[in-house]
Amino acid sequence: MADPTVQATGVHKWFGQTHVLRGIDLTVAPGQIVGIIGPSGSGKSTFLRCINHLETIDAGDILFQGKSVARRLLKDRPFEIDEKSVCDLRSRMGMVFQQFHLFPHLTALQNVMLGPVNVLKQKKGEAEQIATDLLKRVGLADRGHHFPAQLSGGQQQRVAIARALAMNPALMLFDEPTSALDPELVGEVLAVIRQLAETGMTMIIVTHEMQFVQEIADQVLFMDNGVVVERGTCRQVFKDPREARTRDFLARVAHYPKQEREGEAGRTLKV
Amino acid sequence: MSLSIARDTAETELRQEQAVSRTKLAHKRHWGEIVASVLVVVVAAFIIHAIVVNKNMQWHVVWSYFGSHVIITALLVTLELSLVSQAIAIVLGILLAAMGQARNPVMRTAQQGYIWLFRGTPLLVQLLFWYNLALLFPNISLGIPFTHLYLFQESTNSVITGFVASILGLALNEGAYMAEIVRSGILAVPKGQLDAGSSLGMRRRRVFRKIVLPQAVRVMIPPTGNQFIGLLKASSLVSVIGGGDLLTRVEYIYGQNFLVIPLLLVASIWYLVLTSLATIGQHFLERALDVEKRGPRSERLGPRWLRNLRPGKEGVSYG
Numbered sequence: 001m002a003d004p005t006v007q008a009t010g011v012h013k014w015f016g017q018t019h020v021l022r023g024i025d026l027t028v029a030p031g032q033i034v035g036i037i038g039p040s041g042s043g044k045s046t047f048l049r050c051i052n053h054l055e056t057i058d059a060g061d062i063l064f065q066g067k068s069v070a071r072r073l074l075k076d077r078p079f080e081i082d083e084k085s086v087c088d089l090r091s092r093m094g095m096v097f098q099q100f101h102l103f104p105h106l107t108a109l110q111n112v113m114l115g116p117v118n119v120l121k122q123k124k125g126e127a128e129q130i131a132t133d134l135l136k137r138v139g140l141a142d143r144g145h146h147f148p149a150q151l152s153g154g155q156q157q158r159v160a161i162a163r164a165l166a167m168n169p170a171l172m173l174f175d176e177p178t179s180a181l182d183p184e185l186v187g188e189v190l191a192v193i194r195q196l197a198e199t200g201m202t203m204i205i206v207t208h209e210m211q212f213v214q215e216i217a218d219q220v221l222f223m224d225n226g227v228v229v230e231r232g233t234c235r236q237v238f239k240d241p242r243e244a245r246t247r248d249f250l251a252r253v254a255h256y257p258k259q260e261r262e263g264e265a266g267r268t269l270k271v
Numbered sequence: 272m273s274l275s276i277a278r279d280t281a282e283t284e285l286r287q288e289q290a291v292s293r294t295k296l297a298h299k300r301h302w303g304e305i306v307a308s309v310l311v312v313v314v315a316a317f318i319i320h321a322i323v324v325n326k327n328m329q330w331h332v333v334w335s336y337f338g339s340h341v342i343i344t345a346l347l348v349t350l351e352l353s354l355v356s357q358a359i360a361i362v363l364g365i366l367l368a369a370m371g372q373a374r375n376p377v378m379r380t381a382q383q384g385y386i387w388l389f390r391g392t393p394l395l396v397q398l399l400f401w402y403n404l405a406l407l408f409p410n411i412s413l414g415i416p417f418t419h420l421y422l423f424q425e426s427t428n429s430v431i432t433g434f435v436a437s438i439l440g441l442a443l444n445e446g447a448y449m450a451e452i453v454r455s456g457i458l459a460v461p462k463g464q465l466d467a468g469s470s471l472g473m474r475r476r477r478v479f480r481k482i483v484l485p486q487a488v489r490v491m492i493p494p495t496g497n498q499f500i501g502l503l504k505a506s507s508l509v510s511v512i513g514g515g516d517l518l519t520r521v522e523y524i525y526g527q528n529f530l531v532i533p534l535l536l537v538a539s540i541w542y543l544v545l546t547s548l549a550t551i552g553q554h555f556l557e558r559a560l561d562v563e564k565r566g567p568r569s570e571r572l573g574p575r576w577l578r579n580l581r582p583g584k585e586g587v588s589y590g
Contacts, residue, residue, distance in 0.1 A: 087469075
């Protein structure tokens, strides 16, 4: 049996005096899709950022494909992980941010090519070919030579997804990928993620799109105040929540109209 | 692809809308404005007249020296001083800014100390110090510290000529300012850019070179242009240590023939030409680096520049 893609045990994190993660456990098997939901400030984005070491952790450990992303042992003493190992781990995970964070000085194509050329040492021509194919996959074949500022939010986020995929990752991390988008642009981004799910990509998605999570996730975590309040399959968490806090949260977000938008997405984007 | 079709339709609609002629609105005239404008024109005309007809200006002397060999040679020295100093200052600024970002407190303190010293003392004083370095260290040598093994040894006065002292003074002083400009440029790059770069698995240094620096440079251009114009003028200070620049030469000439005003005019006009050219250069540099307003990547600086030089074409004009 292969190592789980991600195995987090007892992860704690402080920001100064604030205890933002209070013992998070999570196991993600290869090919699994995990949805993390919960109110703002519950620590879900922070936890996601810990997985690729954008944030350090203060206790516990996170293993990615069997290797710690947080520390290494030198003569049995734990040391902070070195830069090379971090970069190595990160090169096998893709991350998509809420605010896209495309590189504004590079075209869409160059954004996608940057990682493969600089980290995977691909030849320019080869990288360009792969990048072109990826842009086609996210429905932006004709936008390769545009700069991020000339693209809509939804298009930018799709380029960001292509940029992460260009590294040929074993795991994709999505940090609220649709939260910064105008409502009518959410559908096109979700369609790309849905299509990615169909290819069997291992993913962890932090999101407020409840409908979408139910549609694609194998496992759902509801986080509040730095702890995992409830976890299980979509059916368990959404249809039959055991905890009062989960029920409260789901009731509060239930008013958000998502149905029609999902329908819209299916019609406008065929990738 | 249905998305691109939607986009095309939108573009067609936009073009049609632009075909509709716009109404030009007239401005209401204000009497105060008109009176003030007339006053300004009269005063300006008066001043210009007073200068042009003033015999002491000796315009014929001005023009006889303006393009002379001595002046052009000196002009090139000024240009060389400014360009070389600015180049060194930019490298120094990047180094200092990197030191300021270092985790090591010794590096950070050294950086702060440098800026404190070179920004806190007058440039003129610094230039005099460099020129008189021989009084402090009569010999300059390169070797292993605390031993008598030397690779190179020379008397300070033969190494630190007026020109070298000028470069040292201008560059080291300018470097302190450039460090602050580079720092502000780096701070202007959103932190998310670093996250995105590192999440691709790039090393810190590569993230800095490929992502932070290109974006920081865009922010750095306007203040750097400003500094360079300042440096062009500040380079005239080296006349006190015989830097051989435009002002040194002009002072030398009028020291012999007493044609003070015309020769100062020669220098002033040349300084104006240099600073104007620098302004134009800065403008083009800013435009070239302003990727966000640029269309799909096609037109590079070269062709655009040539196009702008052609008369009667749309573009920027410096009339």
